[in-house]
Amino acid sequence: xxxxxxxxxxxxxxxxGIVAPSACLAQEAKIAVLNPRGALPPIRLVPMAPRLxxxxxxxxxxxAVSFAVPLIPELQKVLAEKYPKTxxxxxxxxxxxxxxxxxxxxxxxxKANAVxxxxxx
Numbered sequence: 001x002x003x004x005x006x007x008x009x010x011x012x013x014x015x016x017g018i019v020a021p022s023a024c025l026a027q028e029a030k031i032a033v034l035n036p037r038g039a040l041p042p043i044r045l046v047p048m049a050p051r052l053x054x055x056x057x058x059x060x061x062x063x064a065v066s067f068a069v070p071l072i073p074e075l076q077k078v079l080a081e082k083y084p085k086t087x088x089x090x091x092x093x094x095x096x097x098x099x100x101x102x103x104x105x106x107x108x109x110x111k112a113n114a115v116x117x118x119x120x121x
Contacts, residue, residue, distance in 0.1 A: 049114075056085040058113040063104070065093045068118035075118065 052058060062079075064072035069092055076090050089112070093101055108115050 052114055055083050055114075057087075059087040059089060059111060060114045060116060061089045061091055061108045061112040062116045063091045063093050063108070063118065065117065065119045066096050072118045075116075 060079075062072055062076050072092075073090060076088050079086070080088050091104060091108075093099075093104055095101075
């Protein structure tokens with residue numbers, strides 16, 4: 001009986017030493033690893049608009065979004081007193097600043113020389 005146990009153990013050790021590593025090596029070639037961070041898209045750089053030399057005779061849109069709505073009319077009053085030769089146009093953008101408003105942006109590009117965008121929080 002002692003010989004049988006040692007013979008079984010010998011076969012198992014040989015099997016583990018010879019067959020198991022070759023099986024592991026075969027499986028390693030099949031493993032594909034993905035990077036969880038992914039690939040970031042390239043950043044499109046947009047230059048800042050040139051600064052205005054003066055506000056005299058210019059039209060500045062003040063656009064209030066979300067929680068800034070109560071504050072922006074007061075800002076318009078203060079700026080109108082300080083810069084009386086500037087045309088200050090107050091606009092309220094519905095929704096949050098995440099919502100796009102193509103009509104408002106097109107109007108501002110066409111009619112305004114500058115824009116102040118007041119977002120809440």
